Amino acid sequence: MNEEERIQRRFNKACVQYGLLQDGDRILVALSGGKDSLELCRLLARRSRIFKPSFSVEAAHVVMDNIPYETDRSYLQSFCDDLKVPLHILHSGFDESTDRRKTRCFLCSWNRRKTLFSFAVEHGFNKLALGHHQDDFLTTWLMNITYEGNASSMRPLMQMEHYPLQIIRPLCLVQEEWIRNVAEEQGFAKQKVPCPYEEATRRKDMNDILLQLEQLNPEARYSMWKAIYSKRPPKAPSNSPKGEDSYPIGG
Numbered sequence: 001m002n003e004e005e006r007i008q009r010r011f012n013k014a015c016v017q018y019g020l021l022q023d024g025d026r027i028l029v030a031l032s033g034g035k036d037s038l039e040l041c042r043l044l045a046r047r048s049r050i051f052k053p054s055f056s057v058e059a060a061h062v063v064m065d066n067i068p069y070e071t072d073r074s075y076l077q078s079f080c081d082d083l084k085v086p087l088h089i090l091h092s093g094f095d096e097s098t099d100r101r102k103t104r105c106f107l108c109s110w111n112r113r114k115t116l117f118s119f120a121v122e123h124g125f126n127k128l129a130l131g132h133h134q135d136d137f138l139t140t141w142l143m144n145i146t147y148e149g150n151a152s153s154m155r156p157l158m159q160m161e162h163y164p165l166q167i168i169r170p171l172c173l174v175q176e177e178w179i180r181n182v183a184e185e186q187g188f189a190k191q192k193v194p195c196p197y198e199e200a201t202r203r204k205d206m207n208d209i210l211l212q213l214e215q216l217n218p219e220a221r222y223s224m225w226k227a228i229y230s231k232r233p234p235k236a237p238s239n240s241p242k243g244e245d246s247y248p249i250g251g
Helices: 003-017 033-045 074-081 104-122 133-147 174-186 202-216 220-229
Strands: 028-030 056-064 089-094 126-128 158-159 166-168
Touching: 003 033, 003 174, 028 033, 028 104, 033 056, 033 074, 033 174, 056 074, 056 104, 074 089, 074 158, 104 126, 104 166, 133 202, 158 174, 202 220
Parallel strands: 028 056, 028 126, 056 089, 126 166
Antiparallel strands: 158 166
């Protein structure tokens, strides 16, 4: 089995196991331009062509006007055109002086999600699909244990409390390495100008720790997943745009 087949199988398993897709869904994919969101868009577009369940897929890319990173929007448009997925370009930004307690990464993530939530609700989408893979889930768990004093993580399916909107993460069972390899095989274009702040986050440190744990025990990620999700996930928290974790994630 090659890695594309492995991703497809895990994607299908997650959709069934966590009830992520239902008849009549209107799904908006948060398309950052990174490998994870591109692969998610591709998987959902292909899945939408199957008769059951019947759902539609569109994508939205948020441009943060005050952050100096850039994705090739012409590439995103071509990518979505090939998939027959409508693409919406949205704009947002923030003023750091309004809350000096928060980092640029936090404020960027918060405002991107607020923009996506508002657009999704205003245009009749009932689900927002995010490209978080299994490594994101596990590093969020490690960070919350280490820095927040709780053992929570993200959820494959989360109902927002104050929006008529569900968050779905169909890549939750997929390893980042598989996506990276498929992205290289498929020739996914990389960001023209990477975010200058993303390497300076605690999440990068926790990614390194996850790799160290897997070197100690190749089955570590599966043991950790079982520890987090062997029981029914707790009730979703409030509708804060930062979601279930306190640390921003790229996509």
